[in-house]
Amino acid sequence: MKFLKHPAAxxxxxxxxxxVFGLIVGDWAGNIKFVGDLFIRLIQMSIVPLVMTSVIVATGSMTGSGMGQMAFRTFKWMIGFSVVAAxxxxxxxxxxxxxxxxTFDGGVDPSLSDQAGAATGWQATILGFVSTNVFAAMSSAAMVPIIVFSLLFGVALNSYVSKTGNRAVVDLLDQVQQVVLTMIRFVMHLAPIGVFCLLAPIAxxxxxAVVTTGLKxxxxxxxxVLIVTALFVLVVWxxxxxxPALLPGKLTEQTLIxxxxxxxxxxxxxxxxxxIEKIGVSQRVANFTLSVGLTMGSYGAVLNYMLVVMFLAQSGNVELSVGxxxxxxxxxxxxNMGTITVPGGFPVVAMFLATSLGLPFEAVGLLIAVDWFAGIFRTFxxxxxxxxxxxxxxxxxxxLDxxxxxxxxxxxAEDVNVAALEAQFAKADAAD
Structure with a gap:
């Protein structure tokens, strides 16, 4: 019975x-679709304030690591394999x-029609990254201009804090972010009802085909995950x-957990x-790279997020442009790299990607339904x-000994200071 209380269950x-309900009642299940749509809208309405506050707080709070060459090597490999995963x-x-x-016949959500318009030249595309009115971008959920504004605002705020030591704006936005996250947690209590009402009309x-699609x-x-892991092992070798034949035995314990x-x-x-104890990495390197990797080394998340983009585009019969x-x-x-920190779990990430790229939302419910299994692959x-x-x-x-x-x-190995890594733990779990 305890298992049934788990949100994933x-x-x-x-x-x-x-x-099952949708397969039994057929087209009649479309009558409850509005409840699922309401659940999606409750998530949607939190995306803009959450992304803005997250990006501004993350950028405004940044400080130099001072780790020199080791930091460069760490970030080089993390960015490189993130690109490979994508x-x-x-x-x-x-x-x-x-x-x-x-495939749905409805196409793109009407609220995203401006973002899903005809492809333009690369100059116009780049120009569109910057909005002349950030409030207009917020009202239409044009995510890329919002992110650009938030990054610039965060950089300026970081400079202001460095000069004055006044963190009032950072602290205020951090509190706003926490309030928005609390809203999302409230909404996620409705996830079982929302997923039921999203999947029944689809079925x-x-x-x-809804079952075979989820399995695909x-x-x-x-x-x-297997391909990227194999590439990792090849490069390490x-x-x-x-x-490399010794690696499976050394990674078994952490893999099972x-x-x-x-x-x-x-x-x-x-x-x-x-x-440290089985692979032979020094304590110094392990402390730095693994701590950074908690928030910036989520290669499974990068892989999964890009597959979400492909899935939503294909389910809505939207042909993605090169851009x-x-x-x-x-x-x-x-x-993955933490520049855009969108905590709150997979539903928020899926909605963020759909909104940013002008993709339809109908199939999000299926992705949410199977995300526990996808989470196993991501975390591995x-x-x-x-x-x-x-x-x-x-x-x-x-x-490397x-x-x-x-x-x-x-x-x-030395004991882990768990308290010092609490913030990284929270971000890592959001990526998982």
Whole structure:
């Protein structure tokens, strides 16, 4: 009975019931679609204030790390593999077509018509990144101009705080962000009802294809995770010369914790301990790269976010332009890198991506329904990807002890200061 109180179990149960109900009653299920649409709108209305406050607070609070070459190497590998994850997701989305089975005739949501217009030249596209009236951009949910404004505002606020020491505006916006997050938590209590009322009409309209489509989406996510993991291992092998056959045994413990908890934060102490004691990365490198990786090394999230873009476009019969594909990749990477911090869970991320790229929302309910399974795949890659990056940074710094890796030397890791990493834990769990 305790399991049934878990939100993921409730949403999963509601999804199954919604599909069964829709298959039984057929087109009549369309009469309850408005309840699902209401749930989506409740999430939608929080996107703009949440993104603005998150970006401004994150940018306005930034301070230099002063870690020099090690920081450069860490960020280089994290950004590089984030790009690889996004490209792999695009290729898989194009090949597998996970959203093609439930194509809707309604097309793009009318509120996004301005953003979904005909493609323009690259000059006009870049010009459109900057709005002449940020309030107009907010009212039409034009996310890219909002993000640009928020980044510039955050940089200016950071400069102001550095000169004056006055954090009043940062603290105020941080409190606004927390209030908006509380709103989203309230809305998410309605998620089982919302998912039921979103999936029942879809099942009634398209039939059993809704099930096969969800499986194709999960299959594409799993395939992407395996491909990116294989690429990681290949690069680690070529760069470090270690025996890759030993890796599975060294990563088993953290992998099991990751896939059973779907939480990078919960897995972090085990990852840190294993990376030092089983892999041979120095304490100094592990502390830095793994801590940064909590919020900036979510490669599984990048892969999944780009697949969401492909899925929503295909389900709405929207042909993505080259510009939209690159923008989707950029947004997925920025979400991962923490520049655009959108806490609140997967539904908020999915709605943010749909709104930013002018994609239809009808199939979001199906993505929410299967997200617990997608979260397992995301967390697997997020957690192990951080260890791989730590190995490459340590090797470049001469701080990868191959005797430890080969099991001929024993070392002990220091205890983790959990309290000091509380903020990173929260962001990591949002990506998972």
């Amino acid at each position: 409730q949403i999963g149960g509601a999804a199954v019931l919604g599909i 490209i792999v997701a695009w290729l898989l989305g194009t090949a597998i077509q996970p959203g093609a089975g439930i 009634g309209e398209v039939g059993i 989406y999960l299959g594409a996510t799993l395939a992407g 070529l760069r470090t010369g270690i025996n 990751a896939i059973t908890t779907t939480s990078s934060a919960v897995t972090f102490p085990t990852v840190l301990k294993n990376t 939209q594909i690159f923008m989707g990749m950029a947004l997925a990477i920025l979400l 890659l997020n957690v192990n990807g951080d260890t791989f990056v730590a190995m490459m940074v340590a090797n470049a710094n001469g701080e 191959k005797d430890v890796y080969n099991g001929t030397k024993l070392v002990s």
